[in-house]
Amino acid sequence: MTKSLDTITPGDVHTRTEIRAVFGGGPQGGICPTKGIGGNVSLYSDPSVGEKVGYYDGWLAEEDEVGPIFEYTGAGKVGNQSFEGNGGAVGNRAILSHAELGRTLRVFTQVGRVPGTDTRTHRYLGAFTLDALQPYVWRRVHGEDGKIRDVIVFRLRPDGEFQRTERDAIPPAEKTGSELVSFEEVTTAMLHSDPATSGTLGNPGKKSPSKTNRRPRKVPNKETSGLFVVPEVPSIRMSLRAATAATVAVRHGVSLTHAYKNYLESVGHETGVFQIKVEGLTSTLRSGLYDATDHVLYEARGSSSREDVRMAFSKVLDYNRYIEVEGRKAEPRPVVLLPAAPDPDMRSLLGRYGVGLVYRAENGLFVGDTVPPLS
Template identity: 65%
Template sequence: MTASVEVINPGDVRTRTEIRAAFGGSPQGGICPSDDMHSVNLYSDPDVGEQAGYYDGWLAEEDELGPVFEYTGAGKSGDQTFDGVAGSGNRAVLRHAEQDRVLRVFTRVGKVPGSDTKTHRYLGMFTLDGMQPYVWRRVHGEDGEERSVLVFRLRPEGAVQHAAQDVIPAAEETTAEFVPFQAVTAAMFQSDPATSGALPLPKQRVRKGDTGRKAAPNAETSGTFVVPEAFGTKLSIRAATAATVAVRHEAELTQAYKAHLETAGHQTGAFQIKVKGLTSTLRTDLYDATDHVLYEAKGSNSREDVRMALGQILDYSRYVKSPEHEGEPKRVILLPSAPTPDMYTLLDRYDVEVVYRSHDGRFVGSLVP
């Protein structure tokens, strides 16, 4: 006769032994996959995270898809990774959908009275955000050294506990940290190349400096000056949507243009921005440190994307400062093809330039090196 296993619901507090009986996983570690239970159990310890320079928890700011829970990947020192033994837990989170496993989140709350046995509160089941499964972030570790960590963006799947004590603390001040050039993986998209010719191209307007170049995707940012870099692992996304395709186009476009800038001898990276009073971390797409140019990339040249890019770049550029350059950076929207003439008129009003990729793959725009 098989002993019955106690049901654990969101909000329940249990020991890891009790959790393992219900959901499997290992007795130690922060990311604990279980094949038998089709689960990847994620354990968060607020005290450990704060000492290591990060917070796990709910963002206070929800988007159009609802709430997001940020969970920092495995690896206590140095840059985190998806590779090798050190990256096995992070790979388990990234591939949970294709391996038919759900993500279950637990946060440490204390100890069993009279013992050293830790207790954990169950928050519920989650899945990776399909549009932006994770970001890279620069943090200061326990030893004071800067490092890059993976921050997974989790969406609730069913009933979850959304308690006030699990919300990430708001930033106490506004910062846009600049750090030395450092390779930081930025991929969050499928690795097969996205073509730039899938969208109809409007009649292109030739502007000053209309000499093209070659092309490419997206830098993960940190309030720090970081370096975008492609990550070659395929990501399983449950539904292929038009938005997902546009995001992949944006990533490929940004990576191509980043490669062009570096071929021209420019130093590239991104900015990670924290705004006082907010829990979320803003990130730019691409920054040319040599010429002090901030780029916002979009996967299409549609009116909606251009207007969104305009708002984003006007917002982000307020915070981007460089000791080598005076004032705010030059602002450029990076597109897969030329926008319509009236969009140029709009962008001219706000002193925002355009760089786009021509039919032959060259980059066109007055600021293209």
Template identity: 65%
Template sequence: MTASVETINPGDVRTRTEIRAAFGGSPQGGICPSEEMQSVNLYSDPDVGERAGYYDGWLAEEDELGRVFEYTGAGKIGDQTFDGVAGSGNRAILRHAEQDRVLRVFTRVGKLPRSDTKTHRYLGTFTLDGMEPYVWRRVHDEDGHERNVLVFRLRQEGAVQHAAQDVIPAAAETTAEFVPFRAVTAAMFQSDPATSGALPLPQQRVRKGSSAGKAAAPNAETSGTFVVPEAFSTKLSVRAASAATVAVRHEAELTQAYKAYLDSLGHQTGAFQIKVEGLTSTFRTDLYDATDHVLYEAKGSNSREDVRMALGQILDYSRYVEMPSHDGEPTRVILLPAAPAPDLYSLLDRYEVGVVYRADDGGFVGAAVPKADQ
């Protein structure tokens, strides 16, 4: 049987041969671009992913735009990348809008009867989240080795299937597991081809309450993991840019600049990756100074709204930040591109949260800023 686009709808199960007839792509691999069909086909295998230390699927928690589907990039061994042949599939995902291609997601469900031919269920069409297209995540592979993987954040572009079995497992308990700092080469974060694509904002909100069914099985445990912070210093060219997307870019640039300053003083810097009992989302702090035990929450503007958001986030995240070499919770500091309104200082003082902001000369101002002679 030769499939057509019309015969493959969300929820349909097909072989890869049938999928290729409809949407193109290669006969093997997890990320399969097709120039002819203007498609990038993403294949997820739950068994392979779990052995490799990650889960693909829907987050149970919704934000103001609806549901997010997380898809882990290509590369089963070592740190994933956007560079070279190894990163070609990951580049195809990030540049899909620039190349006028649609993301189509499939998940493996089994095999044909009395055959080794795998079958895949079609979830539907997606696009990258325009605000946060991907995050870096620290995972342990099947041999227990730590590595950094790319997790793409997908928003539905058209009709999709929400099935209970596709929800990422929730964490069963909260722990704070510390993983020693491990350097990552800047090249994997700073590929021009990977960060020049146009990213559209989602075109359709996902309807709430559309994933009825039994809850997903929980993870074995929750962890707070010390990881390398994002070094996203190359500007994104964003289609339909908004003030929010510009602020995200400014936040990344500000965080990278302040991290570079701390590193120049010999400080050990990183971030915390947090999973909370009962939640499927993985949270990531912006910056952590392990030398002085200071947690930073960065924002791309000094607006009242951003300061209030940063205050809530840092009070939340700091509860989970524990280091054997330091007692108690970290010093909490908000990192801003400019000084906030004077009355906001009294608000932050009430919760013992400090402020560091960038001065006109490019330096940083604030009680938490370490000096070069320390």
């Protein structure tokens, strides 16, 4: 076991006392921030505990264009996790605001005990930051007591040297399946601008009081407490220009989805999204907006360009094939949701493969053959 108290490098194994001597943090708990501004937030993962309460921490086998992702589940072993209040919510807020407070996320996983004692040992995986575009997702899991609950899964990106081994990987899904859950979309763009409130999943069956198909009012963000700040010099392999462009595109797509969701609920429709596990994959997919009343699956994009239409077209068909709904014999109708009418050529593409189209007209109304009429 490494004994140096001057530094700890990825792969080193230490007791919590030794870790605290270098990085600070509390003597117990899974999320341990240092006090004040700056310093670290030490994240301790114990696979044997996580599996009992319905989740796994670890590396996703599938990388995206930016690089590897480590998923870390927030604090709170019983009931829905949150960003509000005390208890586990304090730690969840510490992760969310780490960059704002100048702190580094440092991840450790339990590997054993000091021989002849009950003192636990932890292996250091490295320094991390929250993903620049999607810092966390909501996920529905089955807890130790068998009850379904909603947890916060943080998406962490390595920030410098790190250790990645198969023993720290999330196990692949044993079978393919989908589950309808509440719609919550979280992006960096939303965390920069929207007010913070609850942090718990909303009720997809709750009806909006609005009864007009005008531009829906802006709904306060219900996902977070605290401000998420992307470091000025990202260590991930994405240029500032690319990150800014991507953030703007995501913001537009999320805004459009929320607006259409509000309209659907204003006319009495129930909405949600599907949480999809694919056999052999470690990542959990989330579909676009689902209209449970009319059995329609939407995929929104932030622009109506050829590239975005093609992306929405491919994604909605990809997700659609995994969805099975009790009482429905057929798959949902796949529909692309856009902020404006696309080119005729793209309309032809969608029609050729049976993919519907809904877009927002210049007057703010939603247009398309799956748009439910005002009651």
